[in-house]
Amino acid sequence: MPSDQTRSSILEAAERLYAERGFADVTLRDIVAAADVNLAAVNYHFGSKDELIAELFMTRGLATNRERLNELKAAEAAGGGRADIEAILRALVGPTLRGCLGPDNERSTAARFMIRASIEAVPPIRRIKNREIDHLRKFAAAMRRSLPDCGDADLYWGLHFALAMAHQTIRDSERLLKLSEGQCDLDDVEGMIARIVAAAAMTLRRPANMGRAPRPNSDVAGYRRTTPGLTG
Amino acid sequence: MPSDQTRSSILEAAERLYAERGFADVTLRDIVAAADVNLAAVNYHFGSKDELIAELFMTRGLATNRERLNELKAAEAAGGGRADIEAILRALVGPTLRGCLGPDNERSTAARFMIRASIEAVPPIRRIKNREIDHLRKFAAAMRRSLPDCGDADLYWGLHFALAMAHQTIRDSERLLKLSEGQCDLDDVEGMIARIVAAAAMTLRRPANMGRAPRPNSDVAGYRRTTPGLTG
DNA sequence: CATAGTTTCATACAAGCGTTTGAATTGCAA
DNA sequence: TTGCAATTCAAACGCTTGTATGAAACTATG
Helix, strand or coil, X not given: CCCCHHHHHHHHHHHHHXXXXXXXXXXXXXXXXXXXXXXXXXXXXXXXXXXXXHHHHHHHHHHHHHHHHHHHHXXXXXXXXXXXXXXXXXXXXXXXXXXXXXXXHHCCHHHHHHHHHHHHCXXXXXXXXXXXXXXXXXXXXXXXXXXXXXXXXXXXXXXXXHHHHHHHHHHCHHHHHHHCCCCCCCCCHHHHHHHHHHHHHHHHHCXXXXXXXXXXXXXXXXXXXXXXXXXX | CCCCHHHHHHHHHHHHHHHHHCCCCCCHHHHXXXXXXXXXXXXXXXXXXXXXXXXXXHHHHXXXXXXXXXXXXXXXXXXXXXXXXXXXXXXXXXXXXXXXHCCHHHCCHHHHHHHHHHHHCCHHHHCCCHHHHHHHHHHHHHHHHHCCCCCHHHHHHHHHHHHHHHHHHHHCHHHHHHXXXXXXXXXXXXXXXXXXXXXXXXXXHCCCCCCCCCCCCCCCCXXXXXXXXXXX
């Protein structure tokens, strides 16, 4: 029975460095230096760099998903099996936003690592990512229970938009801060969760009547529809 | 006076390869092979790989911005100096969405290159990116003219959300397709532009009353606010 | 034609990467 | 203590990357 000391040191250092600096900028030599272990230890314990990343992605992904599902189940239990759409969306985007942008004592390297994984989508991760779909399906199912009259496509678009706003806020918070010259308060994580949840819930409660798109100005440079209605 | 033949071949090949496969997977040797020029030509004509990428980012960025501004000016002219918020948002997200997800004959390698640049944010690009803020300010100004009663923060959040939904839809269209099992029609670009514009416009027309966030279930795992109201 | 300047070319270089190797060290059972 | 397996270690390997070099080929002017 191995001591696992070296192994977990590597995992911990790799998670932190990847979360902070991304996959492209972190080498195995950086990791073993931070973990204070020998270079060959990575290949000895994990087989290869890709397998190390894959293991990180799986364990940390499970942790993040578990947290979201806990919030979802709590919300559904409180509502007798059917949660408010806002509560569902909050369970979907809240943990990651708090883990990435919240006050330091609430941040989690797991959440920040998973965001990096989602941003850079390095090959070993891309190979596993299908698991995420199954996880999201549970949220889609809860949303369906919460909004039985909502169309399928509207529902998926709403879920997609919620994730999009959360993800991009984490990714590009600096641009928003600069653009707004500090008027968007990025330290108020609960406030921005509320914004995202409210925006997505609005599109779900009152889905736009858009089987057909409003035609844009046809004289605008660069836009000309040459094959009308081919997607119908 | 140089022939510029080699130079533009390199630019063209680099733009296409980077747009298709990303910065991480494309080497100078790939580019010169596609452009059918000698390896040393890149350093001769551009100085370095980073300067090649920087030049691409600047020229292609200008092209994309010009297209968006053309739509914006047309919309404002049609409204006598004040455009509908929907038209403004459509000018903001439409060109890129069409350029990346539209039918083949409407796609632009410039738009796809710029999305790659935004996704991967490689060092030579990160150094220039401030220019984008100035460009977005023009849209913020138009939005302010269109919605004089909207609060500043609400306005910037709305702009941010519109870009977030557009960007993430381009980035992750495959996940949405799988999740919805084909029920979200990704070939109907105008339809999805309308969805994104409507969603963002909704949050701008009826900004949520969220000076204070609705308190999430306090018994949920992992969430505990330890420093209340520190952002006020 | 001759020649100076520009551009192309094959080739080499130094650095960094993940991985491998084989010996040294450790921990523990007999 | 002895012996064996598990682990650690320094060193090197093979490969790819961006860049540099100096000769060759081209272009255009006198």
